[in-house]
Amino acid sequence: MTAHAVARIFGKLMSRLGHHRYYVQGGDWGSYITSIMGMLLPEHVKGLHINTVAGASTPWKQVIIGSYFPSLFLPAKDHHMVWPAITKLFDLLMETGYFHLQATKPDTIGHSLTDSPIGLAAYILEKFSSLTNITWRDLEDGGLNEGWQIDDLLNNIMVYWMNGNMASAMRFYKENVPLFKDNINKCQIKVPSGVADFPGEISFLRKPETWVRYKYINLLQYNSMPRGGHFAALEEPQLLAEDFRLFVRRVKTS
Template identity: 50%
Template sequence: MHIQSTKPDTVGAALVDSPVGLAAYLLEKFSTWTNPDYVTKSDGALTQKFTMDELLTNVMIYWTSNNVASSMRFYKETMAKFYELQLDQIPVSESVPAAVADFPHELMRGSRALNAYQYRNLVQYTDMPRGGHFGAFEEPQLMSDDIKSFARKVLDLEAIEKSKQKTTK
């Protein structure tokens, strides 16, 4: 992630001219950002979590849209100024219900305490049993179940709040 965070245009320029280079770069990320242990596997354990069709579709989206360089700028723009702008210190209003799905191999994990501080109405915090940087892509069922659980909790809380308002009138 360091090169994307510091020199996205350099690597981006190299990747827009080489479909093989682009595929190699992206597939390495799908391997090591999913689980750091995959680096020791001869095939990067790419098909452990993804099908070849899913991987190649992802590569082709970047290739045909010619946007790998601009997609890397996200890392540069957020990482370079993260602490300067104190992005981790911006609390989200208590009126906004929030949920965190904490995947164990996520590269940019925040602690439960930090998330509770930032998201003042943290309705749900889930320690996911597996998954990495591409958590929703790697574990769609886990992610879907977690989102549904959060939605149910928010709806239940809203129903309780409405019930309280009726009884106080």
């Protein structure tokens, strides 16, 4: 069950529901899935809007050389999104332990968490801390009491607990990681695209507009949002919805 398979399933679902032209929106894995839909189903996808740029690779040569000469590659307003590179590398090392675990041994931890509600809660809530605001990882309560309603967090945990699907959610990483080097992932996306860049998004997942255009060549909209992080749809639903509506209007008038 890869992201490519999910993209085909979603496309078939929309067709069976009678929707042959539609817009797609996604964050995190959803941005990767919807981007694949844009590649595989361009005749059906009227527009693609994402709030995590999962489909665009990082030009590492620019990162390295730009550490000394940043203005060669990006406008000054975007420098903070890439440099200092050592800070982004530190965040990458600190915040991707779960990714490596889920991409290599998902069933080991997956079945353990399916058997422990406290373990499941701890595992999930840690992500709601650092991926909402990276500085919260140093707080005693992880910033959860400051930035979230407890019922919203518990609702999210209960979706995994009541359905017993944490192991399968983790396995999605193992299914997909070997495919990251597929030719399809190197393809450019030609459908009208829009990006909502939230400042609290984990630093190594953010991409400046210049880099986004390498992949999404028909980028009609790139907006820097005033607040919000990785879980934008839950954190700032109004901001995300407004940006999506603006994107749809832009597609219709382009």
